[in-house]
Amino acid sequence: MNKEVAIIGVGWSGFxxxxxxxxxxxxxxxxxxxxxxxxxxxxxxxxxxxxxVAEDFIEGTSIFDEYVPDQLGAALKSVHTITGDGLxxxxxxxxxxxxxxxDVVAVEGHSKASNIQTLDSIVGHAQDPVLNRPLRxxxxxxxxxxxxxxxxxxxxxxxQCAAVVVKNRHNALKNPLASYSAxxxxxxxxxxxxxAWPLGRLExxxxxxxSVVIVLASGRKAAELSDNPVWIAGMxxxxxxxxxxxxxxxxxxxxxxxAQMAYRQAGIGDPWDExxxxxxxxxxxxxxxxxxxxxxxxxxxxxxxxxxxxxxxPYGEFPVNASGGSLGVGHLLDATGLHRALEAVLxxxxxxxxxxIEDVHTGLVQSWRGVPTTSAxxxxxxxxxx
Amino acid sequence: MTLLERxxxxxxxxxxxxxxxxxxxxxxxxxxxxxxxxxEGKILASYCPKCDHTYVxxxxxxxxxxxxxxxxxxxxxxxxLHTYTLLFVDFEGQPLDEPELIGFISFGDGGIIHKLDANxxxxxxxxxxxxxxxxxxxRSGSILDIRCFQPVNK
Numbered sequence: 001m002n003k004e005v006a007i008i009g010v011g012w013s014g015f016x017x018x019x020x021x022x023x024x025x026x027x028x029x030x031x032x033x034x035x036x037x038x039x040x041x042x043x044x045x046x047x048x049x050x051x052x053v054a055e056d057f058i059e060g061t062s063i064f065d066e067y068v069p070d071q072l073g074a075a076l077k078s079v080h081t082i083t084g085d086g087l088x089x090x091x092x093x094x095x096x097x098x099x100x101x102x103d104v105v106a107v108e109g110h111s112k113a114s115n116i117q118t119l120d121s122i123v124g125h126a127q128d129p130v131l132n133r134p135l136r137x138x139x140x141x142x143x144x145x146x147x148x149x150x151x152x153x154x155x156x157x158x159x160q161c162a163a164v165v166v167k168n169r170h171n172a173l174k175n176p177l178a179s180y181s182a183x184x185x186x187x188x189x190x191x192x193x194x195x196a197w198p199l200g201r202l203e204x205x206x207x208x209x210x211s212v213v214i215v216l217a218s219g220r221k222a223a224e225l226s227d228n229p230v231w232i233a234g235m236x237x238x239x240x241x242x243x244x245x246x247x248x249x250x251x252x253x254x255x256x257x258x259a260q261m262a263y264r265q266a267g268i269g270d271p272w273d274e275x276x277x278x279x280x281x282x283x284x285x286x287x288x289x290x291x292x293x294x295x296x297x298x299x300x301x302x303x304x305x306x307x308x309x310x311x312x313x314p315y316g317e318f319p320v321n322a323s324g325g326s327l328g329v330g331h332l333l334d335a336t337g338l339h340r341a342l343e344a345v346l347x348x349x350x351x352x353x354x355x356x357i358e359d360v361h362t363g364l365v366q367s368w369r370g371v372p373t374t375s376a377x378x379x380x381x382x383x384x385x386x
Numbered sequence: 387m388t389l390l391e392r393x394x395x396x397x398x399x400x401x402x403x404x405x406x407x408x409x410x411x412x413x414x415x416x417x418x419x420x421x422x423x424x425x426e427g428k429i430l431a432s433y434c435p436k437c438d439h440t441y442v443x444x445x446x447x448x449x450x451x452x453x454x455x456x457x458x459x460x461x462x463x464x465x466x467l468h469t470y471t472l473l474f475v476d477f478e479g480q481p482l483d484e485p486e487l488i489g490f491i492s493f494g495d496g497g498i499i500h501k502l503d504a505n506x507x508x509x510x511x512x513x514x515x516x517x518x519x520x521x522x523x524x525r526s527g528s529i530l531d532i533r534c535f536q537p538v539n540k
Contacts, residue, residue: 020398060404120479129410132499134530136477141488144471152511197472241449245496249469
């Protein structure tokens with residue numbers, strides 16, 4: 001087992017549909033202070049490098065990376081911002097430590113979604129400017145097209161997709177960070193307003209504000225600083241063909257490749273047997289089923305049936321999104337991967353509270369950057385108690 | 387005052403916007419593709435003999451093997467409905483008065499995203515769909531030179 005890099009501290013703030021009282025800097029500051037206290041480090045003295053994830057248009061500020069150091073304790077230190085999901089940031093921090101140059105690195109991601117007045121337009125401008133954008137279509141159409149073809153090829157049903165929403169929002173009832181916990185029936189979900197049919201509005205995660213900071217350390221430093229390190233056993237990432245004209249519409253080959261990369265490092269042959277739980281993409285309900293299949297948790301077309309049998313429930317054989325996922329907790333834009341990582345770390349430390357899963361040693365986290373991207377990042381965490 | 391306590395007297399937020407205007411160069415392949423659409427009413431493909439892969443819209447390099455592509459073909463105006471959706475919100479996220487039918491029509495190994503002129507109930511994945519072009523004098527060399535796709539038997 002890979003024991004080179006550990007997560008030694010996690011912190012968060014926000015996790016509300018809106019946070020009008022604080023600026024994004026204050027959200028970041030609150031999460032950072034919590035993470036540093038959790039890790040038992042002084043950021044000015046002990047943290048050698050910082051990685052943040054952010055997207056200028058989402059922030060509404062050009063060259064946004066200029067604005068990240070102060071509130072993290074990163075001024076006059078090695079710091080950089082990448083445009084990617086939080087798990088891409090985690091992978092970058094992981095590699096910084098593996099270079100041997102740094103022993104302690106912090107990663108940050110945040111969402112101040114409530115400040116964004118034109119989120120759909122910003123996402124719309126991620127469409128190809130020549131081939132797609134002239135049609136002036138809301139980018140949810142990409143999810144509608146993908147869901148339709150996925151259902152067609154996999155044999156998964158509308159009921160099974162609705163059951164993902166029922167499960168995740170119900171799981172969220174036990175998670176104090178969740179904004180969208182609810183007791184729904186599959187019927188409620190299917191009778192909800194349509195968005196990009198067959199995709200319904202209730203099958204689409206709603207943005208929330210929040211920030212997550214994670215502190216990583218080398219094996220040597222983790223032994224010195226931490227009583228409960230969570231080890232990064234493997235990390236993988238991959239992008240597919242971005243163009244809508246040449247991508248696959250029913251499978252996620254980029255998720256498959258990212259997972260294989262992470263499994264190879266972690267020495268995992270069969271994730272169903274060797275991983276205890278997963279926090280994965282459910283930006284749209286069907287994505288949870290499609291991602292489970294791409295991750296090799298089950299075969300193509302099997303996830304829906306396993307879901308209906310309860311296999312992915314918190315007390316099932318393979319709990320998926322016991323936290324409530326993005327459907328139950330809310331979607332933190334590019335900090336979403338770090339939210340899933342946070343949930344996995346809490347599970348592996350036995351600190352997940354009311355939604356703690358019994359006897360867990362290895363967790364899988366996966367993230368996607370949303371429509372219209374074909375992006376994937378996967379991480380395997382292990383508490384080494386197995 | 388703690389960090390999370392709200393000062394009710396404080397101004398809540400400054401509002402601003404970020405205007406961005408760009409030219410998006412079609413490129414050598416794009417220019418040839420859109421010129422053929424405008425002038426000849428044709429959808430062009432390019433073929434990679436090494437990968438046996440047909441790109442629609444035509445491109446001038448293969449994303450699989452990175453070879454330069456020089457074999458251009460007429461892909462015709464009839465493709466196959468690969469997937470479709472009925473979209474209920476506009477570009478900005480506001481509800482549409484009438485939902486829009488959108489499809490991916492496959493041609494060769496690629497295809498075209500466009501609006502569909504059809505009754506949603508008559509659509510079936512795998513059915514042939516034809517491009518409806520604007521009249522030649524209204525065409526400007528853009529994806530909007532295709533007005534929509536319709537079932538072939540319509």
